[in-house]
Amino acid sequence: MHSARASVARFRLSLRPITSKSLTRSRLPVLPSRTLATSASTTPSRSSSSQLIYGGIIGGLTAGALSYLVGQYNQTTNSTVPSYASPQELKQAIAELQDAFGGDKNAVSTDPNLVKTHGSSENSYHPASPHSVVVRPKSTEDVVKVVNIARKYKVPLVPYSGATSLEGHFSGVASGSICVDMSSMDRIISINEADSDLDKGIPLFFPLDPGPGATIGGMIGTGCSGTNAVRYGTARAEWFLNITAVLPNGEVIKTRSRARKSAAGFDLTKLFIGAEGTLGIVTEVTLRLAPVLPTKVAMAQFPSVEHAVSAVQEILRTAHGSNIQCIELLDDHMMQAINNAGLIDHPYPVKDTLFFKIQGDPAAIEATAEVVKSIVKQHSSSRFEFARTDQEAEDLWQNRKYALVSSIASLPGSKCWTTDVCVPVSKLPQLVYETKKDLSEAGVHSTIVGHVGDGNFHALLLFRDDHELELVNQAVHRLVHRALDLEGTCTGEHGVGLGKKEYLTRELGESTVELMKTIKKAVDPLNIMNPGKLYPGLGHDSSHPKHDHS
Ligand SMILES: Cc1cc2nc3c(=O)[nH]c(=O)nc-3n(C[C@H](O)[C@H](O)[C@H](O)COP(=O)(O)OP(=O)(O)OC[C@H]3O[C@@H](n4cnc5c(N)ncnc54)[C@H](O)[C@@H]3O)c2cc1C
Structure with a gap:
């Protein structure tokens, strides 16, 4: 999407209230000019809008083989919808969370108002249920603790960042859920001055600009874009160089190094972009930035x-x-x-x-x-x-x-x-x-x-x-x-959540959707990561009542 020389400073930061607004307006432009190196003429290039449709025998064979394999997978796995914690187990899980966070009532809260507001959105009329508990981790290690308790008791986990998504993305699960509120993970961990390549004094910005209040974790979750996409592309361009995520089995992975480009295998960073919190919880990220031009x-x-x-x-x-x-x-x-x-x-x-x-x-x-x-x-x-x-x-x-x-x-x-x-x-x-x-x-x-x-x-x-x-x-x-x-998509940038699930199969085809589900089942066999969102027909659809206008 962008010329290799277009890259600018890279930041590694943990996630949340670095809002799109604060990134573009305050944090990045106030970087001291000495942190910026040179390459004035390098600006990201627009992608070509022309397309080449290329198909034939190879496409046909691939699709055929894929649906056969997916069919086999379904026979063995689709019948089992994981069951979640009983009310008693849910209580035990909450007690264990409280212990793990040293009894800090701000870090682990069951306040009825909080669990309700975190489980619904005034911008969404899709089904909503309150969470059982809201947890506010401060580090990747904290997130690991939460995930391990959730999987021990089989309690669904719902990552939550700026809460500006529009398709019921962070609704609670009716049988009980842990909302993982990432608002305390807002540190810039490092700025890599030596890798910058801009003229001194040129301020930098992060070009993704979704809704006011959106934050990095949610931007990754939804695969957002915004007004700048015509020039800088979307979250799916290489603005996220790598991601550190806690997987549903409690393991921590980093998707790649912070080298400007890498051909080391396929792109696992992209796996999390648009995954809507269903594959893991992103806790750190290295960002690319762009120069602010007149x-x-x-x-x-x-x-x-x-x-x-x-x-x-x-x-x-x-x-x-x-x-x-x-x-x-x-x-x-x-x-x-x-x-x-x-x-x-x-x-x-x-x-x-x-x-x-x-x-x-x-x-x-x-x-x-x-x-x-x-x-x-x-x-x-x-x-x-x-x-x-x-x-x-x-x-x-x-x-x-x-x-x-x-x-x-x-x-x-x-x-x-x-x-x-x-x-x-x-x-x-x-x-x-x-x-x-x-x-x-x-x-x-x-x-x-x-x-x-x-x-x-x-x-x-x-x-x-x-x-x-x-x-x-x-x-x-x-x-x-x-x-x-008209050969379009059910969502250009807001994502699928609950609201657009029913259109996915028509848009992508059954085999493609089955491949997405296969990946989900492999990464999250207990289906504890934000269940009910994104994947049509993957268990627990009925746990949500119909549209909520209250
Ligand atoms: C007025 C308004 C205007 C908008 N304009 C645009 C626009 O121009 N372009 C656009 O793309 N969108 C737009 N949006 C939608 C919204 O801002 C985006 O979807 C945004 O990316 C959501 O970010 P968030 O921080 O609010 O995420 P949240 O709403 O908190 O979460 C979004 C999803 O990401 C998951 N998630 C959150 N944090 C993590 C994490 N750390 N790890 C893994 N998963 C996580 C959540 O579980 C959820 O599924 C707009 C919304 C509003 C209200």
Whole structure:
């Protein structure tokens, strides 16, 4: 994804409240300039958006062989759904946890309010159960202790970081679960100055920027991305050089060294990215960072979302496309919501809008801006302008990040179900057009935002009662199938959790899903790591009640 020379300083840190915000805004830029070495011209390159579909006999044979082997595996293993701790055993496990943490009530808590709030999310309407206990480890050794007690008594473990995930990822398990709250693991362990290769004084940042409050452990868990993905890729690019994880059997593994690249076997770091806490608990990670380059923010407005999205496709195909750091779409409803939320001094015209972040040296920014301006005009843009000040640019980006709050405020008394899908960029205009039409016909109040440079599209669907919740539920279902019909995915970045499990087999095929389950069963034969999430049909699905609107 990135040129080998694009790498910057590497950090090894334990996980949590280093939020995406604090990483980008405070911790990394304040690194003393002497910690940075040189290589000014090396910036990560954008991946090519073109694809080659390559198949034939080899593909056919592989799929055939795979389903045969998986079929055999199923015969021997699928029949046994592991059983979990009885109420008595659960009590013993909690007592043992309290002992292991020296009776520290903050480290091991059964406070009814805490176990409830840690087991549910106000951003998710998927099934939720309180945990039995919340444990706050401070080190990898602490996590090992927790895992060993959990496996001794067969109590499910649910890792928990920033709690911003949207698909019921950290819901408790009805029969009892230990929530492993990683908030105390927030140390930067080392900064490897000698391996940096940037000009002195250039600040660094970590390009993944999911929801406000998200932290490193959860970003790995969900395989997140965000506004910068069009330029820097997602969590699946090589921003995580290695991971230290505690496996469900209590063993600690480190996935690879911190060398900038390695061909030593297949990539176990990636195994944990998007695993949603189902394969182990990540306790340390070495990050790659990128230089902060000068940017300018621009805005263009269009008569329709389709016009806006078509302009994006054309811009990204030009030679200047690689200077685009972000392209965010906000539909007219979203612009209205931002105006109404009172977060800005001057209201925007209520139209479908693209926000651009253009990066590079002043000449590159100017040349790119000219190209963008000319292309948006050809696509009927009525307005193209730069943010006048850095503060305005900053505010503009913040408004995008607070789309959720603004949307909820736009319909008094409402709650919001946020969902995301992603399609090949060329299919995005069709997806957006059909979805807006569908939502309007179904009478669902909605706003739309999207990382449109990646074909990633978010619908924020509002509801006030159970009837409207059901309309939203059905609209999400239709949206996902529409995206799958267009060769897309049920989730571009939010992950599967409970909410998208049912679509996995249609999207990936039975053999691929079976391979995922085979890996899960091999790593976690007791199915204690975040059970019920991610894998369709892998035990304990029924332990969760249906959608929870309370
Ligand atoms: C307003 C808003 C905007 C958002 N925008 C974006 C966006 O632009 N892009 C995007 O990708 N997402 C977005 N999200 C979703 C969310 O921010 C991401 O999914 C984020 O990566 C979750 O991180 P977290 O720290 O909150 O993780 P959590 O919600 O705490 O956990 C997420 C998952 O990771 C697992 N996990 C947590 N810690 C660990 C660990 N140490 N080891 C193993 N597993 C672990 C959990 O069990 C869970 O399955 C948004 C959310 C909100 C509310």
